[in-house]
Amino acid sequence: MNAEDLREDSQNAGRVQVIDTEGGRSTLRITDLRESDSAEYHFKFTTPSFEWRSSLPGTTLTVTALQVRVIRITVHQSHTEAQLFCWSSCSPAGHFSFVWFKNGKKNTTEETSTYTDFFYPGDNISCAFKGHEGSRSVSLYAPKLPSVSVSPSAEIVEGSSVTLTCSSDANPAAKYTWYKENGNLIRPLSEGPQLVFSSIQSSDSGQYYCAAENELATTFESILINVKYGPKLPSVSVSPSAEIVEGSSVTLTCSSDANPAAKYTWYKETVNFRPLSEGPQLVFSSIQSSDSGEYDCTAENMLGERRSDYIYIDVKYAPKLPSVSVVPPGEIIEGSSVTLTCSSDANPAAKYTWYKENHTLYHGEKDIYHFTSISSEDRGTYFCKSQNQHGQINSSSLFLDVQYAPKLPSVSVSPSAEIVEGSSVNLTCSSDAKPAANYTWYKEDDDSPKALGPIFAITDIRAEHSGNYYCEAENKRGRHNSTLQLIIVSRSMKSVAAGSITAIFLAIIFVLAFLFIRRKRSLKQTPEPRQRPDGNAQANMGAVYDIPPAPRQRTPSEQQDDLCYASVSFSKNQEDPLYSNVRLNQPNRHREEEEDEDDVEYSVVNFNCAGAATESIQEEPAEDSSVLYSTVLKKPRV
Known part of the structure; x- marks a missing residue:
């Protein structure tokens, strides 16, 4: 049998009391008796040291008093309209009048067993037999505030x-x-x-x-x-959500559902998970490329801690200052393979342009410029440009110094005129080389050096100095040489040569005088112009304006007949003979043909002198090295 303490039932609050007396008597008092109070009641006796429960049958209570029952009900928004009925399970026989009570007040208008009214929460209704108002029914009432x-x-x-x-x-x-x-x-x-x-x-x-x-x-x-709970998995967002450019303002926000509210801490992976800042937001007022990386946050309260997933911040930026490097480092030798590399930090990746002394060499994705076999012409200053959609920048310059063996030396003699015994002369040698060449002068068939350095100076030159000399240019990359011939003229030969030159000029003057006289005679003749057989009027016009007409095609014999020339030749051999030859060509006896042609007179003077050029000494004496020509045009005769 289940038993319960009546005082612990919430429905009995205020209705059930236990009254104890000093004599050990205990009384249970139930007010506002209800039909539901019908039950068997027991008691137990409790002291500080023991508890005693009666084994006797309990006391049975049957409640058969009046009850109020609901017959009909209509529920409205704020109230209820109900028809009630006063009923008793042991109603006495005969007709009785009823009395209704609402909220403790007697209703004098209704004396029947039914009662209709509006009811609001908190209203209570009871009934009684008329004349027995002290024995009311259990009240009927709406639920009180729960x-x-x-x-x-x-x-x-x-x-x-x-x-x-x-x-x-x-x-x-x-x-x-x-x-x-x-x-x-x-x-x-x-x-x-x-x-x-x-x-x-x-x-x-x-x-x-x-x-x-x-x-x-x-x-x-x-x-x-309000359930208290630890943070849920935090979420991280970034603003703005578009592309992040260096220098812009960026905010990261961490949020988590937690009660009580969570505290937030920000971390960056690249700083060994040391905290960056506290608070739900991490703000970059001017974000930099160095701020790129993975970020996360923790949300924590007294009930726990949760860490967010990572968010990657990719900061876009213009290229940083590029650096140019060369491989292999150190000395660069002509013919070797050389690679220039342009390194620049940029996001997105940069495109590169290579320059040599401001001349564009290459533009594209590659950051290298390669020489498969570098040459001395590649020597110079190089730099690169790094560029993306956010900007561009030029690197510092790199001077590429290519080392190479001496090129073919250039040799010269000073003074450049004929070299006479007793004079001084400088032989000069120069060569393009990197590093600079060292020069050594040698004489042919003599292994011992004659001089060191680019200039070989010979003072008080003598005949035995004649011969072939060669200069050797040498550096650690190689050597090259060139030869020149030195010819010495004696002073006696120089005197003979001077006399020969005088004779030549006298011969030239003679020829010119002869031509001048002949021309003057031809100008004194003024014959009447006549028509050429071919009717060419241009010939007559040539006579008037002193313009020679276009010559007709002539036979070799005709051309030979009209030539008048002089030839003077001289040569210096071992006996130093000086000779001349002057030959005049006779006029053509066929006068009529001569008048149809232009009379051309010229002189040719040929001479060969040992002092005129150094090469003529080594050639045969009869060879010609210098020629003077003089040509005189005559007016045509008609």
Whole structure:
């Protein structure tokens, strides 16, 4: 048999009392008796040291008094319209009049067993037989405002077991329904006075309502359930969400559902997970390329800590100052393979342009410029340009110094005129080389050096100095040489040569005088112009304006007849003979043909002198090295 302490029943609150006396007597008093109070009652005796329960049968209470029952009910928004009936299970025989009480006040207008009225929450109704108003029926009333409690009453932690209990005084007894507010909606959860969460979650937080309802009315009471819980997985967002450019303002935000509210800490992977800052936001007022990397945050409260996933911040920026390097480093030798590399930090990756002394060499994706076989012409200053959509910048210059063996030396003699015994002469040698060449002078068929350095100076030159000399240019990359011939002229030969030159000029003057006289004679003749057989008027015009007409095609014999020339030749051999030859060509006896042609007179003077050029000494004496020509045009005769 189940027994319960009547005082612990919430429906008995205020109606049940236990009155103890000093004589050991105990009295149970029940007020506002109801039919539901019908039951068997027992007692137990308790002292500080023991407890005694009676084994005797209990006392049975049967309540058969008047009751108020609902016959018909109409529920409105704020009230209920009900028709009630006063009923007793042991009503005496005969006709009785009834008295109705509403909220403790007697209604004098109704004396029948039925009663119709409007009822509001909190109203109570009872009835009695007329003349027996002291024995009223149990009151009928709508549920009172429910009482809602939560167990345990301490702080609610996520995952724990929680029970919500709803109770309300009502007759008839109330039925209970639990609701939860979800936004603007209130949805039913369960029926019964208790709502149990075996493992309450943060999502169970919210406003809960208990509805206590009987035939007369429905009353509501609410309770706010704030479940305490640790942070949920934090989420990280970045603003602006578009491309991040160096120098712009960027904000990272960390958020997490937690109760109580979480504290936030920011971390960057590249700084060994040392905290950067605290707070839900990490702000870069002017973000830099060095700020690129992975970031995450933690959300923490007294109930736990959670770490977010990583977010990668990719900062776009213009190329930084490029650097130019050369491989292999050190000395660069002509013919070797050489690679120039342009290095520049940029995001996105840069394109490169290579220059040599401001002349474009290459433009494209590659950051290298390659010489498969570098030459001395590649020597010079190089730099590169790094460029992307955010900007461009030029590198510093790099001087590429190519080392190479001496090129073919250039040799010269100073003074460049004929070299006479007793004079001084400088032989000069120069060669393009890197590093600079060292020069050594040698004489043919003599292995010993004659001089060191680019200049070989010979003072008081003599005949034995004649011969071939060669200069050798040498550096650590190689050597090359060139030869020149040195010819020495004696002073006696120079005197003979001077006399020969005088004779030549006298011969030239003679020839010119002869030609001048002949021309003058031809100008004194003024014959009448006559028509050429071919009717060419241009010939007559040539006579008038002293313009020679175009000559007709002539035979070799005709051309030979009109030539008048002089030839003077001389040569210096071992006996130093000087000779001349002057030959005049006789005029053509066929006068008529001569008049049709232009008379051309010229002289040719040929001479060969040992002092005129050094090469003529080594050639045969009869060879010609210098020629003077003189040509005189005559007016045509008609």
